[in-house]
Amino acid sequence: MSKNRRSLDRIRTYDNDSGDLTVIIETPKDSRSKYAYDPEIGTFTLKFVLPKGMTFPVDFGFVPSTRGDDGDPLDAIVLLDETLSVGTKVTVRLVAAIEAEEREQDGEWERNDRLITVPIHAHAYEKAHDLDDLDAGLLTRIEEFFERYNKLHGKEFRVKQRVGAKAAGKLIKKGVAAFENT
Helix, strand or coil: CCCCCCCHHHCCCECCCCCCEEEEEEECCCCCEEEEEECCCCEEEEEEECCCCCCCCCEEEEECCCCCCCCCCEEEEECCCCCCCCCCEEEEEEEEEEEEEEECCCCCEEECCEEEEEECCCCCCCCCCCHHHCCHHHHHHHHHHHHHHHHHCCCEEEEEEEEEHHHHHHHHHHHHHHHHCC
């Protein structure tokens, strides 16, 4: 990769102008194809294709310049009335998080939270600013999707709790600190 090219997982966590959170989309809503950003080559790779009838219920991406307990950038769900494209940089506000754990095939549980965000230009979610502003049924469908998704890969996914914007903000601060210490 060129020395002048900045890796997408290393761009600013927060938007310079607004201070809102930045998310990079890896997998679009309604996609059966799961993509992942590969910082070594600076592009997105196809990880696998979901079975027929199973699609991502939301746009899914990561928060740059953060690290979760799994060593990857923090995962982010983006709620929007339109589907975004792979690689899109979107400015969002943080509204909640699903604190969760995944059990790897080796039997070890590892923290792997899902931040829930809304683009600052969202129409359908313009009034969503905290956990109580979100439809509980939607959150349940998202959690069930990740349970099925992990099961496909021989893993387990369990929700510890849902938290609001303030607690989710603490997860980001922890992720930024972990990134800075790597």
